[in-house]
Each structure stands twice: as C-alpha cells, then as structure tokens.
Amino acid sequence: MNHVNDPSEDSNVLTNRQGHPVTNNQNIRTVGNRGPATLENYDFIEKISHFDRERIPERVVHARGAGAHGYFEAYGSVGSEPVSKYTRAKLFQEKGKQTPVFVRFSSVIHGGHSPETLRDPRGFAVKFYTEDGNWDLVGNNLKIFFIRDAIKFPDMIHAFKPDPVTNIQDAERFFDFCASSPESFHMVTFVYSPWGIPANYRMMQGSGVNTYKWVNNEGEAVLVKYHWEPKQGIRNLTQKEASEIQASNFNHGTQDLYQAIERNDYPEWELLVQIMSDDAHPELDFDPLDDTKLWPEEQFPWLPVGKMILNKNPVNYFAEVEQAAFGTGVLVDGLDFSDDKMLQGRTFSYSDTQRHRVGANYLQLPINAPKKRVATNQSAGQMEYYVDRSPSHNPHINYEPSLLGGLVEAEQAGKEYTPLIEGRLVRESIDRSNNTKQAGETYRQFKDWERDELILNLVGDLSRCDGRIQERMIALASEADEQYGRRLREGLEAAPQGGSSQIPLGNKDGDQAPDKAVKISHEADPY
Incomplete structure (x- = not known):
C-alpha cells in the first residue's frame, strides 16, 4: 500500500527518509562539542549522501569552472624556520622543489553556464601531484564559510539554489536561512561587499577555509590554515561594474585566465600558512576549529612556504576541467585532518559525490590519477579500463594479507600522530560561537x-x-x-x-x- 503523503499524518515535524523524527538538525554527533565526528552519524550520512546525488551529472555546487595546469615551488622553510619543524610532507622540504599542479576555479551556487559576474563565493581547488600521491587543497576565495556544522550544508545550498516551485533564486530564501543561522553573518558581510564579486580568477585570493594539521617526523602536530595570495594584486567589482561586464560577456573570468596564459602572462600565487598549537586555545574568544572565523594575523602571522605558477591551459575542457575531481580527504603523509566539523563532513561528501557524478573509477582518469604507481586490491565498477597492479603482484591475489605474493603494507614514514580523544558523544554547537x-x-x-x-x-x-x-x-x-x-x-x-x-x-x-x-x-x- 502506498503510504506516501498520507493526509492523516500531515505534520511539519522534520524526519529523515526512514520517517524517523529528526530532533537535532543543527549538529552532527561528535566526541565533545569540538569533535571529532563519528562514523555512526546516520542522519548526517544519509542526508549528505542524498544531497550529493541531487544533480546529474552537473556538480551540485561549483558547477561553473575554469582550470589550468602549472607547478608549485617550495621555499623549504616556514618563514625563517625549517619546514621540517612542523611537517614531514615531502613536497615542502627542499627549496626549489617543484610539484605539478592542476587548479580549478569555480563559482559555488550557480549552474554550469551562469555568468561569472554573479555575487557568489569562488572555489579555489588545487591538486598537487606529489611523489607520495595526490594532495587536494580544496577551498574558496573567501577565508571563512556560512556554517560550521556539516549537517546544515544541504539546507544551506537548498536555500541558496532556485525555489523548488518557481525555479527562480530568491533573496528571501537566502536571507531566511542566514537570519536563522547567525553564524553566517560574517560570511554575508563579505559576500555582499565587493569581495563577493572578484574581478577575475587571477586577481583573487584563495584559502583552505578549514583548519588542518601538519605532522612532523616525531609525530607532533600543529593546527594550520592555508592562504593563497595573488602576485597580480587583488581586485573586486562593484555591482554596477559587474552588471556592465555581464551585459556583454558572461565568460569574462574564464576568458581572462585562458588568454593570460596563452600570452605567457602566467598568474602566480604565494602560499602562506598560519600555525597554531593543537589545543582548544581557551584564551581566544572563538574556537580555532570554527570555519566562520578568521585567525587574527597579529597573533598567528602569515608565513610563506612556496609559490604556484599556472603556465598551461587545458587541451580539452571536459576531460580536464569538468572531470577533475577533488576531495578534502586527499592528503599525503605529513598532512592531517583537524576535528573541524565542516572539514570532517566535507571529507565524506566530496569523494562520495565524485563517485556518483563521474563514476566509481574516476581516479583512473588522467586528470585525477596520481603521477606515481598505483597498486590496490580494488577492481571492477563503472568505466574501469585497467587494473591497479604492480609487476610483482600475483594477479590471483586481490586481498591482503597473503603469503602468496599479494600486496603488502608500506612502512610508516615517521611517528604516527596519536592524539588523545576523550568526551561524551553529543549533538551540540561549540561553546564559543561569538557569531x-x-x-x-x-x-x-x-x-x-x-x-x-x-x-x-x-x-x-x-x-x-x-x-x-x-x-x-x-x-x-x-x-x-x-x-x-x-x-x-x-x-x-x-x-x-x-x-x-x-x-x-x-x-x-x-x-x-x-x-x-x-x-x-x-x-x-x-x-
């Protein structure tokens, strides 16, 4: 019997797709109110998994994009100190060491053919093809975000996307969500200022937004934030200027980036980091894991660690820019997650949506494949066209451990970081909201x-x-x-x-x- 929309059960009580009442739609379940999150967050995982599949095949967010190839060159230091003091990640260690990169710039809310003059955060995602495998630094041009808990992300995007009845974006829906989510007000202040419309991709900043960790050879960790600073300078547009550009060209950002590289005017950014000890920092009036907050520069200075130059345009837009897939969980040895609740939610969501959008074997595509050898026990799935094996791998053995010539575990490069996690499992907001x-x-x-x-x-x-x-x-x-x-x-x-x-x-x-x-x-x- 079809039980959908039974009028006898008409109610405005929020439920999940199993019909279970949702008693807390603001917070994922974490160890203490700062995290980390736990895998048994059923309501969140079901909610974000469905959200990841709402658009086929266009990206749910970041649909409009432009991209370019280049390289990252390390300084071998963090400010005046050796980088090895903070991280053992190989790409940073040697001065002058170059790592190939691919960068995808994007707008967040609007569709694949929307004007690049619309008021919207801009995506700034960098794929580093390191000797230890890929590292994806996935962020935005602005350094903060609207929300601090991943369970609210589908609701936020729904509010910012077109009305489900009229298919028209509505400022009232946007502000209804933001007015009801006071942590968003800092981001609203940026987005409605000229910083909400960067003049082009070459002259905008980038940021990892979330808090990450660096781990050194001794297994010691620090909190870290990433910032990209354009050497071309920073330029934003007023609404009047944006409207004038949009009247004649809705591809101006993509065109500007492509033409600059074609004329050998290669855009360049410096990568800077802020570093903080890995603890709760009760002396601050905000939580350092809160992605709606900036870390004060006078307390946590920006320290240069390298530069990035983009010097090659894509040969094929669809194969390279559209099928490029990024994930916040794509880290290499010496880089780690923090307990940032948005970061932990993004880490599941990004890879999940790529498997849905591009396919189970999206990492076999050249733009996404690491430059180093890949050897896994995973096979089959949509669009597989080779099997990840090493020459010495017994092809009959697709499991581990084995005594018959299967793959073996790698040796740990340095001491593993093993933080102590203790606290009750709760669904609560952080203590220092300071919205x-x-x-x-x-x-x-x-x-x-x-x-x-x-x-x-x-x-x-x-x-x-x-x-x-x-x-x-x-x-x-x-x-x-x-x-x-x-x-x-x-x-x-x-x-x-x-x-x-x-x-x-x-x-x-x-x-x-x-x-x-x-x-x-x-x-x-x-x-």
Missing part, C-alpha cells in the same frame, strides 16, 4: 566605498524580504557594529519595499573603486 564580533571587525576594516557598496547591496535584496527577516538581519548587523546596524535600518526604511533600493550612499572615495587593477598589499586587505 557577530568578527563581522563587525571586518566591517570596520572595509574602506568607505566598500561599506557603501555593502549597505547598498544588502538593502537592495533585503528590501524584498519579509519584515521578520529584515529585523533579524538588522539585529545581527547592530550586534556586529552600531553603525552597520543603523545604516542598514535607515537604508531599508528609505527603500521601496518589494523592489530594489536606489538610496544614495555618498561614496567618500569618489565614484571609482580605489583597487582598480592595482596590487593591494597583504597589510591593506581586510583579512
């Missing part, structure tokens, strides 16, 4: 024209939203900074409700944005 403080600091660090643009853009979209959503967003802005909240309220009061805002904001720096195609020093940027 709006850094948003206020970011607002105050913006230039006058950036603050004007932020208010103009927020008012333009919020004026079309329900009054309850407007009040919640004003409250968050006021909590972040008194002027921020006051200007947002005044703008909404002056704006025609249900339409776009045309209120004058008085750009104190003149009509032209001051960062036009010039290099902005690291000290001057708002991060």
